[in-house]
Amino acid sequence: MAMKWFLTEKIMNKGGGSGPTAAAAAAAAQKQKSLMQRVETDIANIVDNFSQLVNVARLNELPVRNSQEAFTMEMRASRMVQAGDSLLKLVSELKQTAIFAGFASLTDHVEQKTTDFNRHAEKTDRVLARIGEEAAASLKELEALYYSSERRS
Template structure:
């Protein structure tokens, strides 16, 4: 796991910069889409008044259809943006989860190394104690008595 150090470089700093840029882009898209919806809705309301000349009404109907289509496009863009935000949240969640798993893996590797070292130390101490006990037994009076009796 390579974290950016005091120098400010590294993958973490690059990821933070990319995330900030993406957030800025997404906010601009949201503002643009919402402004588009509001603008087209206000034009729809203005065009929706009833007039007597039939030519004027057909022009207004066309304008209303055009504005409604633009509103639908902006709403669709917002829905895609929401979907993209959900995917980003999911993927950033996976990245965070992966970082946590990597951290735990390193901790467990260190614990395994420490345990292996402790077990080898215990084994060495047990072997040394066993040799010492064998030497005491072989030099003890009990052993010499058992060797003489059979």
């Protein structure tokens, strides 16, 4: 249960500023479901094979029965190794997913910041244009007052 929670948190928490698109969220949810099924299957295989391995591990007097049990034990041990290998591959895949999801999240964050800065730059340009227009109007008014004043002479 703790493993399931950990994997859910690792897959769904990408960090970063902006959220993924609906398609990316659906793909992430599908990938999470697939990975969780693999984890549950592999762990169930390991537990089942281990319990069968322990059950078969008793000694009998019949040589044929002992060789059958030895073969069964080898088969169960082999299946446990395969399930463990599958879990190791899953861990590797999770690491790659985390790395690439981090890059995607970083790219989304950079794009969002770029958009924010462009919006801020446009707002600043509008404010500066308005200040320039007000300064030009004030300058005209001051020139008119200066040229019409008595102190000019």
